[in-house]
Amino acid sequence: MGFLVYLSDYIMPLIFFYVVGFGLLMKVSVYDEFVKGAKSGLSTVVTILPTLIGLMMGVGVLRASGALDAFGRLLLPLAELLHFPVELIPLSVVKMFSSSAATGLLLDIYQKYGTDSLLGRIASISMSCTETIFYTMSVYFIAARVNKTRWTLAGALLATVSGLAASVVLAGW
DSSP states (O other): OHHHHHHHHHHHHHHHHHHHHHHHHTTOOHHHHHHHHHHHHHHHHHHHHHHHHHHHHHHHHHHHHTHHHHHHHHTHHHHHHTTOOGGGHHHHHHHTTOHHHHHHHHHHHHHHHOTTSHHHHHHHHHHHHOOOHHHHHHHHHHHTTOOOOTTHHHHHHHHHHHHHHHHHHHHHO
């Protein structure tokens, strides 16, 4: 374990020096390429910024209005049937839209139930086993100008349900 901690302290500087060294070895103008990449990244940010703001506002409104709690009560029979904790439904729903908003809900769960409680463990694992589906789809599909998502949403929702099921099973061990 000590080796991994030691390695983690030096991995980013090593990667940086490797990339710069390799670029110089290949006679590439590293700084010019960096500036081109930063410029491209900035234009991508400008393109997707309205979507990001809309997603963050929507999640904030849902959280503040109590709609997430109402949605959790609506899904209560299904959650009980699947042995999924009802307290984690808002977290699971919000995580599909915004990871930072889900982290706020995660901290609320930690404060109320504790980090080492069953709910705290399930919540922690589910945050790692699931993706911000709608954020990812909107940002990357807009940036890549993809119009037909085909089976992406269905596959992502199936993966999320699988991740949530895995988190319940793994936390119970």
